[in-house]
Amino acid sequence: MKTRLNHKHEKTKGGNKMDVQAIAHRGYSAKYPENTLAAYEASIDLGFSHIEVDVHLSRDEVPVxxxxxxxxxxxxxxxxxxxxxxxELxxxxxxxxxxxxxxxxVLDLAKGRVKVAIELKQIENMYPRLERKVAALIEEKGMANDVYVNSFNHESMKTLxxxxxxxxxxxxxxxxSPALFxxxxxxxxxxxxxxxxFYTEAFADQCKERGYQLxxxxxxxxxxxxxxxxxxxxLCTVNELELFKENYHA
Known part of the structure; x- marks a missing residue:
């Protein structure tokens, strides 16, 4: 599957191009409460192309x-x-x-503005319907081209x-490592x-050769x-957003 993750995002907010090709980890988590709308809005205002969210299910199975x-x-x-x-939450x-x-x-906030990196926090099988609930919501919002989903739980990604x-x-x-390929x-x-x-130039080369986004x-x-x-x-994942903007010059 061809990746869309690192494509230039041309959407604008108030005339400002989203020009920082990087992922704001939990939003602007170094300055605002992590994983809140305020943190995500701040990262969008700084021009970051992606925001990262961590998803669980509430007792009534709402992705939060x-x-x-x-x-x-x-x-x-x-x-x-x-x-x-x-x-209750x-x-x-x-x-x-x-x-x-x-x-x-968060999807409503991001739509037409930034891409969303959705991490499923599937701990063993704590949330049996997490993958289905998240997939259904993405489809309902018409945002399949504006998100990607990943997880430490590799079985969860197989289910998804x-x-x-x-x-x-x-x-x-x-x-x-290449053992995952x-x-x-x-x-x-x-x-x-x-x-x-754990990053090495050799592994970056191997990912590039196979068309995987690292x-x-x-x-x-x-x-x-x-x-x-x-x-x-x-693609870099960042907590210190302003430091990154000042020092990352590709």
């Missing part, structure tokens, strides 16, 4: 945005996300008095491929995300920006 499987770290609540209905507050957004809200043959999907593995071919994945500390995280120092600017075909 949060990194952890519990609400403890980022809200004033406690317990597992799937112990709460959406209505709405009552919780993050720092900055923000609330937990739904995937639908079965229910959504045309969605762009990818794998996440900190120490990704046969599985990627099997499920028609088009991207692979890995940690910077994604590397975190690119949050001047040195990392300068290093990755030498490989503009690699």
């Amino acid at each position: 945005i949060m990194h952890d499987k519990t609400v403890d770290r980022t809200t004033n609540g406690t317990g597992l996300i799937n112990a709460y209905t959406l209505k 709405r009552r919780l507050k993050t720092s900055g008095n923000e609330r937990i957004p739904t995937l639908e809200e 491929r079965e229910v959504a043959p045309d969605l762009e999907i990818g794998l996440i593995k900190s120490d990704a 046969p599985y990627m071919e099997q499920i028609q994945a088009s991207s692979i995300a890995m940690e910077l500390r 994604i590397v995280w975190p690119i949050d120092t001047k040195e990392a920006c300068e290093r990755m600017a030498k490989r503009p075909g690699v």
Whole structure:
């Protein structure tokens, strides 16, 4: 499957071209409460081409945005996300008095403005219908060309491929290697995300040869920006958005 992830995004907001070809990790998470609408809006305002979201299901099976499987770290609540209905999650507050957004809200915010990197937080099989719910929402919103979906749970991506043959999907593995290529071919994945500390030029070359989009995280120092600017075909995942804009010159 040909990747669309790194295509230039020409949509505008207030006349400003989305000119920073990189992924804002959980939005502008270094400055705003992570995975909130405020963080995503800030990253769009800075011109980033992609925003990254982490998706779980509420007890009533609504796709909601949060990194952890519990609400403890980022809200004033406690317990597992799937112990709460959406209505109950709405009552919780993050720092900055923000609330937990739904995937639908983030897709509405992003539509026609930026691409959305959707990470499914499928922990073992905690959410049996997560893949179906997310695929159905993307189809309902008509945003199949504006998103890609990936996960550390590679079986989850196989399931997603079965229910959504045309969605762009990818794998996440900190120490990704060519050993993943046969599985990627099997499920028609088009991207692979890995940690910077395991990144090598040789692996970048191998991904390029096979037509896979390589994604590397975190690119949050001047040195990392300068290093990755030498490989503009690699998509960077970023927390320190303003630092990246100042120091990444491909």
